[in-house]
Amino acid sequence: MLEAELFEQLEFKENSFYEKIISGLLEDNYCIVENFFDLEEVAILRKSLLDKYENDAFKKAAIGNRTNENVERSVRGDFILWINEADAGAAERIFFNKLNSLIEYLNKTCFLGILQKEFHYALYPEGTFYKRHLDTFQNDDRRKLSLVCYLNDEDWKPENGGELVIYKEENGIEVAKNIYPLSGRVVIFESQMLEHEVKPVKTTRLSITGWLKTR
Numbered sequence: 001m002l003e004a005e006l007f008e009q010l011e012f013k014e015n016s017f018y019e020k021i022i023s024g025l026l027e028d029n030y031c032i033v034e035n036f037f038d039l040e041e042v043a044i045l046r047k048s049l050l051d052k053y054e055n056d057a058f059k060k061a062a063i064g065n066r067t068n069e070n071v072e073r074s075v076r077g078d079f080i081l082w083i084n085e086a087d088a089g090a091a092e093r094i095f096f097n098k099l100n101s102l103i104e105y106l107n108k109t110c111f112l113g114i115l116q117k118e119f120h121y122a123l124y125p126e127g128t129f130y131k132r133h134l135d136t137f138q139n140d141d142r143r144k145l146s147l148v149c150y151l152n153d154e155d156w157k158p159e160n161g162g163e164l165v166i167y168k169e170e171n172g173i174e175v176a177k178n179i180y181p182l183s184g185r186v187v188i189f190e191s192q193m194l195e196h197e198v199k200p201v202k203t204t205r206l207s208i209t210g211w212l213k214t215r
Helices: 002-028 039-054 090-110
Strands: 030-033 079-083 116-124 130-133 143-150 164-170 173-179 186-190 195-198 205-213
Touching (some): 002 030, 002 090, 090 116, 090 205, 164 186
Antiparallel strands (some): 079 116, 116 205
């Protein structure tokens, strides 16, 4: 009986968490989720990212999708490593397990029809950035939601730069929303609606970035 009550409490807490995400997306086309991953989970994911980077598994990020991409340092400067759920390690399973729970809830309650996902580790070295852009392509409009999970140290300071800037219209006026890459913070936004950029970083910036996609 006690186990059933604890399960119901955890499920209610999780559902309330997801409902806040849905409300943010409906009201503003984006939402900021604090502590989506706890400090221990972030530390595990950060270590996995850095280990793989040190083993030269990353490559310079490109512009465009995988069928039409080119490296352009004047537009973006990050290094990435695609992570595949099918062969995910223990660290990556932490990420995908929690993400799959969110996807299941979104599809069940909002009928979004999310059937695919693609994610990569991203490392921005000092001085790099990503200029203003939209997360969709002329030859591929399947991206529904963009998601960024920050894996920086707990003591990340605003002066470190690397903030995500989301541009949206409010009362006919374009407004820039500055979002700092704080540890464990997740940002979710409409891929085909909101242009955004990453401001130059003054120290290494770490994240998992990707998209939830429809058919």
